[in-house]
Amino acid sequence: MEPFAYNLDEADIKRERQKARELRTSQWWKRRCAKAVCYYCKKNIHPRDLTMDHIVPVSRGGKTSKGNVVQCCKECNNNKKQLLPIEWEKYLARIDLQA
Structure with a gap:
């Protein structure tokens, strides 16, 4: 499995960013x-x-x-970066072990 979806073109990314802007203005x-x-x-x-x-x-x-999409604090968003949920869970577990 590739770590990133390299087959995404700039139009796909622009479309998703636009959808995110629209969703942020929704009552939901x-x-x-x-x-x-x-x-x-x-x-x-x-x-x-x-x-x-x-x-x-x-x-x-x-x-x-x-x-x-979920709401999160800037610290979590910056730390999660482009991790998948399973990768994020492993990251959090590693942080807990170091604490």
Whole structure:
């Protein structure tokens, strides 16, 4: 399995970015952020400080859909980068072992 979906062309990426911009303006997204909790670390975060993360990153073949995006804090989003869920879980486990 390839680590990244290299077959994505720039038009695919642009389309997914546009869909993400549109989804961020939806009432559905605003209700998700109003919960003020990061999906990953479960910390309380002010809604305006929450970011949109693709569970399966666009670069790995993920789509911008309600089932593939979550609200998360900037720290988790920056740390997760382009990891798949299983890779993210391994990363978190490794961090817990070091703590």
